[in-house]
Amino acid sequence: MNNGVVNVLLVGVGGQGTILAGRVLSRAAASLGGEVKVSDIHGMAQRGGSVVTQVRFGPRVYSPVMAPGTADFLVAFEKLEARRWLYYLKDGGQLIVNNQELPPLPVLTGAAVYPDNLVAEMEKLVKNMLVIDALDLARRAGNVKAVNMVLMGALARRLPISREAWEEALAASVPDRFLEVNKKAFNLGWEQNG
């Protein structure tokens, strides 16, 4: 790794809850006692655009943003976004991708086509890839908006952060009335094996 620093890149579409996911992850990572840095994009890009949250943690973290080719984990909330940001994943890094298609405006208006074999293509490029139907699992947990916590659950299992730390981070980041649903979603994500 990069001097003991773990790099996690969360990518998705504005409105999918990548920012909240980043907060839960960073709070959980803070339990390790080292440094944590998180960078996300606000403002214009959030209006349905391609969004990215970067989380870095380790004994000493300088830059709040990581370099392409250095992400240990790429967690993609949408397939096209997974492909778009794939060059951030390092050799041997883990890709977790939500098997969901959200066609961008150029596709909706017919100006472009949504590529049809993204998963197959990425399978050729990435050794460690986990494809999850996070929307489906979120629906099962009780709220389609909990896609972000399903994906955090899947990521959590692969990180050296304790289950308690995750639970505390969840409780600190999510309003009480949504906590149960989010926990359920997180657990369903945790159970995903790839």
Next chain:
Amino acid sequence: MRELLIGNHALARGAWEAGVRVAAAYPGTPSTEIIEALAGYPEVYAEWAPNEKVALEVAIGAAIGGARSLAAMKHVGVNVAADPLMTLAYTGVNAGLVLVSADDPGLFSSQNEQDNRFYARMAQIPCLEPADSQEVKDMAMLAFSLSEEFDTPVILRLTTRIAHSYSLVELGERREVPLKDYVKQPAKYVMLPAFGKVRHRVVEERRLKLAAYAETTPLNRVEWADRRVGVISSGVAYQYVKEALPGVSVLKLGLTYPLPEKLIRDFVNAVDTCYVVEELEPFLEDQIRALGLAVTGKELVPRVDELSSVIVARTVGSRVAAFAPELVSPALAPAARAPEAAATAAAELPGRPPLMCPGCPHRGVFYVLKKLQLVVAGDIGCYTLGATPPLQAMDTCICMGASLGVAMGMEKARGPEFARRVVGVIGDSTFLHSGMTGLLDMVYNGSNGTLIILDNGTTAMTGHQDHPGTGYTAAHRHAPKADLEQIARALGVQRVQVVDSYDLEAVERAIREETAAAGPSVIIARRPCALLHKEKEAVYLVDKENCLGCRYCLELGCPALSFNGEQAVIDPIQCNGCGLCIQVCPAEAIRKAGEGNE
């Protein structure tokens, strides 16, 4: 206790701990969260001002009145506040005053990427550049004491990656700072020419004292390592240097104006080769070169766009690697060598530009403007997205409030006939920020133009802040509500119409009438932002039997509408029930769910 905070929240916390009492701002990415956070502290009076000039003037009044005060704004906001700033530099303060300038290298949400450190140099006042949230908090606190010690406003300059990045911050308690006495001192606060002349001398003396302070303050520090290579850096660029060049000696400048001449001279002389790594302009580099010192900077490091550790590795890093590879981070080497190829594969994918939400009240207005083929002098807000496909109904966007002047100038350049084809388009928050004087110009100087105010009842672009027209303050208390119709009339506009933004026919009729009419007109297109009302309207759907596949509805650019190859489809999760698509469908193929035979 340590907490993960974004730079803006760390700043608010630091100001609060330092006893700030009055804070004012106009929203603007990446600065907005500062006032939102300060409004949550009961000891602080925090307001949304109508614009940045007023915000800074409120802070000036508060500081002269004896209270520690703060004004926050995005980089271009300082342009609006530059007039009071330049003379505030002469008057100085009484209690501490901090001006936060949040710059946006990389233009994540801005119309330019100007480097506001130059304001500090122009005004001859200190500029602080923190490199993470802890430093933001520490420097915010120190800035107030500096301001009082040297009787000067202090610029605290953040950039997007500092303002919006989380890192751990040690929290402290608030120290109450008593109000300072208010003493009438016209020679200090009334800048008549005679007094200004005297104060300019004070500014010069103060600059020299600050330069002496810069030599010894811990804000500027040398981190000695290998002395073959030295790097001078500041702000987030420092972090990129530490990441990319872990082995080199670094002079980290926290106070970037005025510069510590001796400290820099000694550092440059103590290393074999010295580089300056800074984001955007060669602000440090030019001044260091002016000292007669040999440094390398913008010859390698780009002046455009934000920096990154990879760019540092690719530029300065590859120079250094030629003679001292052990000083350069091996982790970044692959990215530094071949970053472009991988990114190019991604560039061929369909883009995902930001777009107006489903049910956005701006959409229909731009649909009509496109249909009528008008020249649109635009402005800044969510509605600037009306410039992007498929609507593409905006011709200019310069700065907040420019729609009016630009429409007026076009009319005066090309004559009244052209004026019938030009409209200005502006948001409600932007109109109150800097549109009113432009409208006054149209009335005063005999324009025939038409202004459309898109009144969605909020400052949506920056995350839905209140403004004088919403009826609420920054602390969510009731306030008098500015009445846009009355303002337009009071400015002398006789033709004022209000239409429902969702009613395409009414919007089109109003625009046709007003562009044809003589004299200046205002159309207020009103509907709340679709993200403001929580209750979802009944959604719409497409009848398979009736849809012709003509794609007319897709011209709206609504993200809930798509084409399945043969027919239009509405995504019920995304649809907001605004009813625009039903109005543009020529075949009556769209209807409200629940109405008809399902």
